[in-house]
Amino acid sequence: MLDKVWDDHVVRSAPGEPDLLYVDMHLIHEVTSPQAFESLTLSGRRVRRPDLSMATVDHGIPTVGRELGITDPLSKRQIEALEQNCEEHGITLFGVDDLRQGIVHIIGPEQGLTQPGMFIVCGDSHTSTHGAFGALAIGIGTSEVEHVLATQTLPRAKPGSLAVTVDGDLPLGVTAKDVILGIIREIGVNGGHETVIEYRGSTITGLSMAGRMTVCNMSTEAGAVAGMIAPDDTTFAYLEGRPYVPTGALWEEMVAYWETTPSDADAVFDREVVIDTAGLEPFVSWGVNPAQVVEVTGRVPSPDSFDDPLERDSARRALEYMDLEPGTAMTDIGIDRVFFGSCTNARIEDLRAGAEVIQGRTVHPDVGAMVVPGSGLVKLQAEEEGLDRIYKEAGFEWRDAGCSMCLAMNDDILSPGERCASTSNRNYEGRQGRGGRTHLMSPQMAVAAAIAGHLVDVRAWQ
Amino acid sequence: MKPVSVVEGQMVPLPHANIDTDQIIPKQFLKGVKRTGLGPNLFYNWAYDEEGERESGFVLNRPEYAEAAVLVAGPNFGCGSSREHAVWSLADAGFEAILAPSFGPILENNCYQNGLLPVVLGDDDAEEFAKLAADPANSVTIDLPAQRVSSGDFTASFEIDPHVKERLLNGWDQVDITLQSVADIEAYESSRPSFMPALG
Numbered sequence: 159m160l161d162k163v164w165d166d167h168v169v170r171s172a173p174g175e176p177d178l179l180y181v182d183m184h185l186i187h188e189v190t191s192p193q194a195f196e197s198l199t200l201s202g203r204r205v206r207r208p209d210l211s212m213a214t215v216d217h218g219i220p221t222v223g224r225e226l227g228i229t230d231p232l233s234k235r236q237i238e239a240l241e242q243n244c245e246e247h248g249i250t251l252f253g254v255d256d257l258r259q260g261i262v263h264i265i266g267p268e269q270g271l272t273q274p275g276m277f278i279v280c281g282d283s284h285t286s287t288h289g290a291f292g293a294l295a296i297g298i299g300t301s302e303v304e305h306v307l308a309t310q311t312l313p314r315a316k317p318g319s320l321a322v323t324v325d326g327d328l329p330l331g332v333t334a335k336d337v338i339l340g341i342i343r344e345i346g347v348n349g350g351h352e353t354v355i356e357y358r359g360s361t362i363t364g365l366s367m368a369g370r371m372t373v374c375n376m377s378t379e380a381g382a383v384a385g386m387i388a389p390d391d392t393t394f395a396y397l398e399g400r401p402y403v404p405t406g407a408l409w410e411e412m413v414a415y416w417e418t419t420p421s422d423a424d425a426v427f428d429r430e431v432v433i434d435t436a437g438l439e440p441f442v443s444w445g446v447n448p449a450q451v452v453e454v455t456g457r458v459p460s461p462d463s464f465d466d467p468l469e470r471d472s473a474r475r476a477l478e479y480m481d482l483e484p485g486t487a488m489t490d491i492g493i494d495r496v497f498f499g500s501c502t503n504a505r506i507e508d509l510r511a512g513a514e515v516i517q518g519r520t521v522h523p524d525v526g527a528m529v530v531p532g533s534g535l536v537k538l539q540a541e542e543e544g545l546d547r548i549y550k551e552a553g554f555e556w557r558d559a560g561c562s563m564c565l566a567m568n569d570d571i572l573s574p575g576e577r578c579a580s581t582s583n584r585n586y587e588g589r590q591g592r593g594g595r596t597h598l599m600s601p602q603m604a605v606a607a608a609i610a611g612h613l614v615d616v617r618a619w620q
Numbered sequence: 621m622k623p624v625s626v627v628e629g630q631m632v633p634l635p636h637a638n639i640d641t642d643q644i645i646p647k648q649f650l651k652g653v654k655r656t657g658l659g660p661n662l663f664y665n666w667a668y669d670e671e672g673e674r675e676s677g678f679v680l681n682r683p684e685y686a687e688a689a690v691l692v693a694g695p696n697f698g699c700g701s702s703r704e705h706a707v708w709s710l711a712d713a714g715f716e717a718i719l720a721p722s723f724g725p726i727l728e729n730n731c732y733q734n735g736l737l738p739v740v741l742g743d744d745d746a747e748e749f750a751k752l753a754a755d756p757a758n759s760v761t762i763d764l765p766a767q768r769v770s771s772g773d774f775t776a777s778f779e780i781d782p783h784v785k786e787r788l789l790n791g792w793d794q795v796d797i798t799l800q801s802v803a804d805i806e807a808y809e810s811s812r813p814s815f816m817p818a819l820g
């Protein structure tokens with residue numbers, strides 16, 4: 159699949175040089191783009207294809223009190239810079255007041271701008287999310303954002319390929335989030351280095367598009383260039399009728415094309431890994447990278463249990479930062495905050511799954527919990543389904559769409575020492591606030607933790 | 621971009637695995653609209669205490685490493701987010717090269733775009749340089765044309781994509797190079813399928 163999508167985008171190929179690839183869709187947000195627009199303007203260049211670019215504001219935007227305007231002067235300036243740049247260059251912006259505003263990786267698929275066989279780039283590492291549709295989608299830096307603005311292309315040497323096969327039914331209570339955490343635990347945070355991962359097998363094809371996006375989203379946490387899943391009927395059904403997906407004869411033509419993109423039965427990969435679903439359980443992270451996870455029924459490991467000296471060093475430093483003792487049962491770890499959101503787990507399916515756990519229970523009095531829908535449209539849909547009431551009545555804060563405490567660039571931030579159950583993708587030191595301690599998990603597990611006041615095995619409630 | 625050929629200078633060791641871009645430059649410094657002035661915020665949460673005072677124990681703050689131009693890091697250096705701010709802050713703090721067994725893919729590309737040299741070493745060589753870097757008196761020479769790194773008597777060779785190497789040696793701007801292929805881009809555009817999405 160990688161080869162097919164790659165070959166379809168080669169503008170120019172020459173021996174000893176990277177291939178020049180054509181970008182079908184360039185997604186833009188406020189944090190990694192201002193310097194790119196600035197250099198573009200300084201060098202007297204224009205955006206080559208504004209019609210193949212889409213922008214939104216997500217990273218720095220507040221998730222509460224927006225009607226009062228953006229109070230952080232720096233974020234305000236970044237957002238205004240994006241508004242101005244989009245205006246000047248004719249780029250469509252789903253801005254602060256647009257109902258369609260949201261996390262860039264949630265709204266691309268939602269609008270139907272993410273489709274099989276496309277080459278998609280964005281100045282953001284979680285661009286890998288879009289691979290769930292069988293697109294090749296990679297994160298780029300700001301200089302490359304400028305390059306794409308100016309040329310609509312990106313030079314790249316072709317990465318290797320890694321097949322990750324997951325077969326069989328998921329055990330009860332195990333979600334897409336647990337699948338990807340299990341994969342990263344298995345292959346490591348650098349296990350996908352210099353490769354594009356293709357996730358395959360009946361477990362993967364059995365996932366909804368939301369679940370597939372959760373899996374592909376965290377390909378970057380496995381160190382991969384991108385992640386992909388072959389498009390199938392689930393993909394087509396998701397896309398049909400979306401705003402930027404054509405209908406009629408063009409739709410038929412597209413589907414016919416999409417059906418040609420999956421890997422052939424005899425496709426060869428540079429490497430292959432098989433994950434046993436029997437070993438998958440609800441996972442929770444104990445450390446400061448997403449491979450440092452354990453079953454929720456497990457215990458905090460001892461650094462001495464790692465043979466590799468670098469892993470041992472990293473576990474020792476992680477436990478110190480996380481303030482955890484080896485041997486502690488994960489379910490004995492108390493929490494102060496819950497963050498339910500991010501491009502990993504803030505789609506409508508996630509909000510539904512989390513709400514189901516509540517069953518009339520309420521958030522523990524010592525816990526501050528917030529739900530941040532991935533987009534304005536997800537929020538609206540959830541409200542139409544009455545999910546907001548379920549969350550609010552249980553004591554969760556119900557916020558506006560954005561990245562929020564996933565990276566804590568706005569006011570949604572942990573205080574030093576606070577411990578958070580989070581549905582996001584990164585438990586790095588200080589990611590959610592300096593001195594803050596993040597435990598990654600699925601939406602169901604995070605909601606259960608909010609209610610219990612400590613990490614808990616949600617399966618016991620089902 | 622200014623050409624890169626031979627980098628010489630002091631090393632500083634930070635040989636932990638998986639140092640992510642959130643460590644290199646925390647989020648509060650991503651709110652600017654310029655590329656400049658990020659150096660003082662490099663590794664902020666390690667370099668400053670909660671009162672904003674310099675942590676004297678952090679290796680980059682030690683006076684004997686004040687001149688360091690080459691960071692010696694562990695595997696998967698710069699994994700995590702795409703923020704080019706990580707590279708801008710390293711460059712602004714005076715770093716010209718990084719030695720590590722492997723790099724996060726986006727950071728590696730970002731380095732090339734800014735003339736900061738990411739040198740991929742074998743595990744054993746990287747470990748040796750980390751040991752050498754522990755003595756601030758040791759300096760290092762990275763010879764890009766010869767693809768060699770040496771400190772004292774110890775020398776290691778490294779691989780680099782020949783095209784990237786040429787670009788670095790000449791200081792070529794990637795956009796300029798690509799714009800020489802405008803005819804190819806136009807030809808490609810004229811044959812793109814019409815069902816691909818576009819915005820109004």
Ligand code: SF4
Nearest residue numbers: 284500501561564565
């Ligand atoms: S939700 Fe988090 S990971 Fe996703 S784009 Fe926003 S900051 Fe990045």
